[in-house]
Amino acid sequence: MSEMKKLYEIGNRPREVFLSPDGHRPVHKSRVPFSRRHWLKWRSQYNPRSLKLEKRLADKKPLWWLLSLGLLAVVTPFLSNSAITVASIFCMFAAINVLWTLIIGTAGIFSLATLAVVGVSGYAAAAFNVYLGVPWPFMFAIGCLTGLVAGGFLALPSTRLDGLYFALLTLGIVEICRVFVQQLKSLGATNGSINQVDSFIPSDWFLQREGLLLGFAGAFLLLLGALLMFKLVNSERLGMLLRTARDEEAFAEAIGIDYRRARLMVFMVSSAGLGIIGAFYAMYYRSISPSIFSLDQLLLLFAMIVIGGIGRADGAVIGTAIVVLIDKGLLDLGPIRILLVAAIMLLVTLLTNNGLVGARDQFRNFRNRKKSEARARRTEKGGEVMPEEATDMLDKQEIFYRRFNKRLRDELKQLITPELIEEHRAKPLGRHSDALSRVLNYFRRSEMPDKYAIMRQPENFNHYKIVALSGERGAPPRLVDDRLYESLDEAYHAVFLLRVNDLLES
Amino acid sequence: MTAVTLIHGLNLAAIYGLMAIGISILWSSVGMINMAHGATFAASGYAAWQVSLIAQPLINTWFGTGLDASLVMGATMVASGLVAGALFGGLIFMLAYLPIHEKANFAVRSLIVTLAINLATVQLLLFFFGPRQRALPKIFGFGRTEILGISVRNDQIGTIVATAILMLVVVIWLKRSRKGLEITAMMQNPEGAVLSGISVRWTALPVTMLTGALAGLAAILLSQTVFVSPTAGALPLIKGLTIALLGGLGSLPGAIMGAILIGFLEAIVGSISFLGQRYVLFSQFLFIITVLIIRPRGLGGLLDETRESRNV
Numbered sequence: 001m002s003e004m005k006k007l008y009e010i011g012n013r014p015r016e017v018f019l020s021p022d023g024h025r026p027v028h029k030s031r032v033p034f035s036r037r038h039w040l041k042w043r044s045q046y047n048p049r050s051l052k053l054e055k056r057l058a059d060k061k062p063l064w065w066l067l068s069l070g071l072l073a074v075v076t077p078f079l080s081n082s083a084i085t086v087a088s089i090f091c092m093f094a095a096i097n098v099l100w101t102l103i104i105g106t107a108g109i110f111s112l113a114t115l116a117v118v119g120v121s122g123y124a125a126a127a128f129n130v131y132l133g134v135p136w137p138f139m140f141a142i143g144c145l146t147g148l149v150a151g152g153f154l155a156l157p158s159t160r161l162d163g164l165y166f167a168l169l170t171l172g173i174v175e176i177c178r179v180f181v182q183q184l185k186s187l188g189a190t191n192g193s194i195n196q197v198d199s200f201i202p203s204d205w206f207l208q209r210e211g212l213l214l215g216f217a218g219a220f221l222l223l224l225g226a227l228l229m230f231k232l233v234n235s236e237r238l239g240m241l242l243r244t245a246r247d248e249e250a251f252a253e254a255i256g257i258d259y260r261r262a263r264l265m266v267f268m269v270s271s272a273g274l275g276i277i278g279a280f281y282a283m284y285y286r287s288i289s290p291s292i293f294s295l296d297q298l299l300l301l302f303a304m305i306v307i308g309g310i311g312r313a314d315g316a317v318i319g320t321a322i323v324v325l326i327d328k329g330l331l332d333l334g335p336i337r338i339l340l341v342a343a344i345m346l347l348v349t350l351l352t353n354n355g356l357v358g359a360r361d362q363f364r365n366f367r368n369r370k371k372s373e374a375r376a377r378r379t380e381k382g383g384e385v386m387p388e389e390a391t392d393m394l395d396k397q398e399i400f401y402r403r404f405n406k407r408l409r410d411e412l413k414q415l416i417t418p419e420l421i422e423e424h425r426a427k428p429l430g431r432h433s434d435a436l437s438r439v440l441n442y443f444r445r446s447e448m449p450d451k452y453a454i455m456r457q458p459e460n461f462n463h464y465k466i467v468a469l470s471g472e473r474g475a476p477p478r479l480v481d482d483r484l485y486e487s488l489d490e491a492y493h494a495v496f497l498l499r500v501n502d503l504l505e506s
Numbered sequence: 507m508t509a510v511t512l513i514h515g516l517n518l519a520a521i522y523g524l525m526a527i528g529i530s531i532l533w534s535s536v537g538m539i540n541m542a543h544g545a546t547f548a549a550s551g552y553a554a555w556q557v558s559l560i561a562q563p564l565i566n567t568w569f570g571t572g573l574d575a576s577l578v579m580g581a582t583m584v585a586s587g588l589v590a591g592a593l594f595g596g597l598i599f600m601l602a603y604l605p606i607h608e609k610a611n612f613a614v615r616s617l618i619v620t621l622a623i624n625l626a627t628v629q630l631l632l633f634f635f636g637p638r639q640r641a642l643p644k645i646f647g648f649g650r651t652e653i654l655g656i657s658v659r660n661d662q663i664g665t666i667v668a669t670a671i672l673m674l675v676v677v678i679w680l681k682r683s684r685k686g687l688e689i690t691a692m693m694q695n696p697e698g699a700v701l702s703g704i705s706v707r708w709t710a711l712p713v714t715m716l717t718g719a720l721a722g723l724a725a726i727l728l729s730q731t732v733f734v735s736p737t738a739g740a741l742p743l744i745k746g747l748t749i750a751l752l753g754g755l756g757s758l759p760g761a762i763m764g765a766i767l768i769g770f771l772e773a774i775v776g777s778i779s780f781l782g783q784r785y786v787l788f789s790q791f792l793f794i795i796t797v798l799i800i801r802p803r804g805l806g807g808l809l810d811e812t813r814e815s816r817n818v
Contacts, residue, residue: 172791179788342626
């Protein structure tokens, strides 16, 4: 092994990180409590070349999540007050978008009423607190319940209307909420907003550093909760049902999926979560105003989810980070920042298939396509396995067999001459020259599928046709052409010519 | 219902109809929801305002201040609105159709791109012209005219008549001209149209320009009653979109019917004293939601057959 020559580093393998566990000790993987899932997706395999046991992390996303969320939690307390506010707003909107992704991505329903649910629950929670004196810890429960009910109502038309029609309906609901709140007589004095809401942030801490930090901690927990809910819904049973029913309702129904119930469930679950966020929103700002129902806010939220990529939690979070940073972090830029958001949205939609998180896969596909195009241009493959393919093949025997076959064919092609064909035509059976017997031996070894055979015609004793075997048990052979051969030797030679033709073309 | 309400309703129906038909034609022939229709509206309004600033002194020196001058001014305004709308439609074609029309998920993508164009245009208009509202010159004058014993404002008559004429022209053009027939073919059966040699790409350009021009005209006509501002396009866009959906996307009679219904609803709700203007949008959405729940495909209801493959 030591004098093995230097291998070229091909493919992604050299860049992978491998652990080399002790093969004699049993593997122990800890599980997530109360579930059968593992924390990380470790995969063990033997290196096909060195035959060493190696352990590879098949899915590295959890590490990225841990890294980025940990960084956010650790760094934010050391930032300035305004940056803490931006981070808190980011967490809140990211939580909203993650839950929205459940509806718009997993369930594939174009609902625009997300902010409306947040707003309605926020208003309900704030109203209970201000007008009925309910203490603040109960506001979460009230928000959650309101969201649950609102989600149930939203889900009702979602099985009847589809696509744009449902989007329009939810847009109408947002508008109705806004107008309703603004027209309320009791809120007329404050232009539709409820102020002086009690909060988990003590009132003398409000807008102080301690209060901001407490608010950020709450918002961060909210984001973690939303991500947990996303995981629980999206990658478990409910998410699978929804994704099956997303494209074809009729098909889903035919295989026994009650997609109406699944949609109702996802709406209620995510809306209950949005309700909690709504209560948090009212507490965080200590007030809630009709601007939460405004179209601009909704468009901004949509921009976040589009820039990140619809359907993935990381997309929702990344898109939120970008838009919130531009919109709230670069306040000095003025109206240009919306322009910036629009430009990013435009570019992302024009250039990528599914937002920024899909860009990596898209680039890899593009690169692989270009690579294979270039390979096809510069090499004549002839059935041989290329080095890039070879790394992916488990049975290495196959590589050498195909290489041998290719060389054999190249060799045999040299032997085919008019004299050789003439020799076969004159005497298909019996003793042959060395060259012809080599060629015929190769032909005899060919595989069953598409192997030529001679079929005697049932009506005439001396009439033959050529068929090609299917190679499958039970599947009949197919007729190669309609030519009729009067003698067996003639048919033998015709088969020979066909095979020679195939050989020269291969 | 009083006669005044009736005329007001017709006036609104005319303007909303122009917007809704644009959205509907574009959807059914190209398969794209144009969220930048409001931006087209606002941009054409500003273009017409800019042209009016330049053209006013010229027209005054050449034609004086009589009837001739106001007629020429009106024609200039309408022409500039149409041209600006058509140019903006061309821009939408370049950005939201050409680069992505062969990629997967075109309907959602074009919706997002046009939404981005809308956002960007509004911000650009804000940046260059500021949030101040601008008034266009009154092309139909200020007076009132007595028709069948009803006193009607001139701009309302002008709007209704101009819209009716223009819609007639558009319908005849769609039915008679070669390009119009190609567009109609695309609306009815896109695949069949392609198979009979109609270029999807070069049919989409006149469609976007035509719908843009319709939005431009709507901008000029609506600006006779309200002012031009950067965000002026939002409400007509929402109304046009809702009417197009109410009528069943892709159905012209449905869109016209929806426009008339919504226009009258707005006029009636606005004229009832205890409801008033503030509840107009509220009542409209309530109405549309009710209709959609009863008839999920809108009034036209043809969508199932024509656009199944382009569901969003």
